[in-house]
Amino acid sequence: MGFRSGINERQRRLGEELRRVRDASGLSASQIGEALGVKGPNISHVEAGRIGLTLERLKTWLDLCEVTDPGYRAGLIAMGESTGKGWWTEFKPHVVPSALDLAEFEASSTALDSYQTLLIPGLLQTKAYSEVIHDYAEKKVEFRQRRQELLTAENAPSFRAVIHEAALHMMYGGPTIMRDQLNHLMEVSKLPHVTIQILPFDCTTYSSTETPFVLMRRAHARLDTVLLEQPHSSYFLGDPEDVAAFRRKFERIRGLALPPLHVAAPSPSATHRDSLGLIQHIRYKIQGR
Structure with missing residues (x-):
């Protein structure tokens, strides 16, 4: 031993x-x-x-x-x-340990719930957007692109993302990159196991958290894990009470967010507000810049 x-x-x-x-x-x-x-x-x-x-x-x-x-x-x-080895192993010299842990946990998850405030979730970022976020560090960008293969894998986990409207207005990389990023969100939302919602600025109810987090659900709920994302570090929570609290937080945020993106579905009425309509409105404003 x-x-x-x-x-x-x-x-x-x-x-x-x-x-x-x-x-x-x-x-x-x-x-x-x-x-x-x-x-x-x-x-x-x-x-x-x-x-x-x-x-x-x-x-x-x-x-x-x-x-x-x-x-x-x-x-x-x-x-x-588990040996802990996977595609992420080759990136050990290039990314922080918590990123490797995240990739390993994602690979064994049955479902992922993500809440982001100022950034597009990593699994939904375009390459150009990731390059800006990672200051054009080639291996870090490649690592993020490899993580995204999870969403198109044969046994892909369900993925639910709630993104604060603030993240859609941040002009990381300039208008062209952000317009392409918004287009990508609409494209990825067509996957049957992907659900994307936007929490709008005009939400009148306090959402109870400002910390971005990812809830990684396993085959058994007692092994669910939460990743809290901080500017300079990230850490994992596995305590059952903590995890249960974040489950409730995510469901509350989902309830406050606009209805999910349904690119193929027509709007029920001219006054109907949903995540797709808000993204299209922001994309239109970006095109005018």
Whole structure:
């Protein structure tokens, strides 16, 4: 049971979940250690993600803690067996660790919910827009483009995005890039598993959060994860109460946002307001610049 040189988010989260089930069972670290044939202090290292477990020991841990829910149990075992390697591995020298963790979590998610305030969500950005955001760092732009392949994969997760109107008015890269970006939003919204809504400036109800976040839903709700995006850092939340709070926040924001983009569907009436109409209005204003 050697110590890891670095701990990724999946390893940290698995340790966190093992601690939760142990606490819920009432078993001590020493009791788990004795059953696994390891010293008690090593259990603390496992729960911190610093060392891993063999599949046999992981299953024994879950048995001792009476983890019988098949979906939750299978999810924990999958996390323990994963090597963490994927297309994102080659980008390790070029992007921050949280970006690698995000790509790994996205790859194993069944659904993604994104709320953005001043930027277009990464999965919806055009290459030109991404270049401006990343100051033309080639590998970072390539990494973002590779992430976007998730939306057109065979088993693509459902993706719901709520974008504050402010992000549509930011002229990152100039009018041409922003006009193309708005066109891209309308194009991507045609995918059956993609839903895009705009939260307008004139929303009269406080939306309760100004922090952009992504809710990554897994096959079992107890393994859902929230990524909070800050200007200089990002961090993940896995505590069930925290995740539940962000689920409620997203549903509230969705309820306050305009109806989703439906490019092919005609407007019900001349007075009807929806996300498509607002994007078309902003695009028209940009064309006049």
